[in-house]
Amino acid sequence: MLQAEKRRGGKTTVAESAEVSVLPIRVAEVAVKEVPAASPPAAPGINVRGAFERFDRHGISGWITIVGASEMKPLLDIVLDGRTIAQCRAENPRDDVKESGFGDGRCEFRFDFPPEISAGDAARIRVRFTETDLYLGMPEAPPAARKAASEATYSSHFGGLWIDRSDWVVRLAERHRLGLVSDLLAERIFRFVRDGYLVIEKAVPEVVVDRIVADLEAFWANPPPTMRMETHEPDGQLRVLPPDISYRGGRTKLLDAFAYSAAARAAISAPPVVEFLHTIFDDKPQAFQSLTFWHGSQQPMHKDTAYVRVDGNPLALAATWLALEDIEQGTGELQYFVGSHRAPDYRFGGVSKWMNTADADYGAEHDKFLASLHEDARQYNHTKTSFLGRKGDLLIWHADLAHGGSPVTRPERTRLSLVTHFCPAANSPFFYRQQKLREMDTPSCKFTSQHSDIAATPAVA
């Protein structure tokens, strides 16, 4: 409608009003070229009144009405970096506006930012009339958003940990100089930041690994009632079910063994692992999901940030892969693209670090995402390598390292492994939004599970 008006009348008029604030409109001939709010466009056209009343880290709201045509309820595009990420109509009732003499008063607009909009994103949100180049003059971005935007020194648009900042070497050197980080740890962090992963040989004593394997055998044979497995068998659909030994292979994994096995908890919180994670998180690590594989998963190359959600900061995440036996070639060994954690963000829907499985075309976008990792590898020369760890060796990967399971060419061989996802203790796994079961807080590591009330599940070992 506005487009039609604009074509007929040429440009837009903004008039002064004593009673209500004027909503300045900026006319952008191209998205980046803006006429200052104070200079009203020359030709007569549409008289718009309104106000931006809220623009903060969590959303925007205000009201807008077209003088003399208040029955027209403008549709607004919420725009981020030139892309429309949502629309809202200015049509919610506002008695105060009605009393001021502006039509029926149904003119409020409101848009709450979805959780995947980072603080930096919020600072760059713009609003325009749908199907036009008419942008509403935005109030100054909220302080938190401005700060986040001005500190955008992370390699990912979504921020990250201190090791992801452009000044990480300076910060590492400072910690090293102050004696907070040993030579060995400094070297480990350096390699992790450069490559996106770190191998710690003999991170977990063999005796602990043997106990874990015995526990896993027992869980498969006689599962604790609340334990769950995750499987894609037999039809490729993801299901979370009570463990059934006939599924013990392929991509099926036993979930959160740490809730039931003291040995698994000991391995997950092995001192060199905790020391490393505590340093990169600047916080106690929180193990919030573990997966035990019997065979190679053959998962395609992927990045955990698409699926494993941590509220607030999608990159406040790291994972460990523990070899529960000597890993041999052809058994589906873990593989990864070295340095891929520094490739540009893939944004689902053009916006989000997280994949939204509720999107109608999410399957197609997932394929696109997976393909993009191989394109990045070609473009940025990421070499593919794999982890042939010996029993007790452990690999830590960065939240954004592209990794997966290599093809299994020796299906008769097992590939026993324990994967754990961690975030800082102060962060919340996304599943807390649905439910929060009791956690276990130890001096070195916090354990929390989406499926198991850890406090109610005495460990078998």
Ligand SMILES: O=C(O)CCC(=O)C(=O)O
């Ligand atoms: O162990 C594997 O084969 C892959 C594990 C993995 O990619 C994951 O848990 O994110």
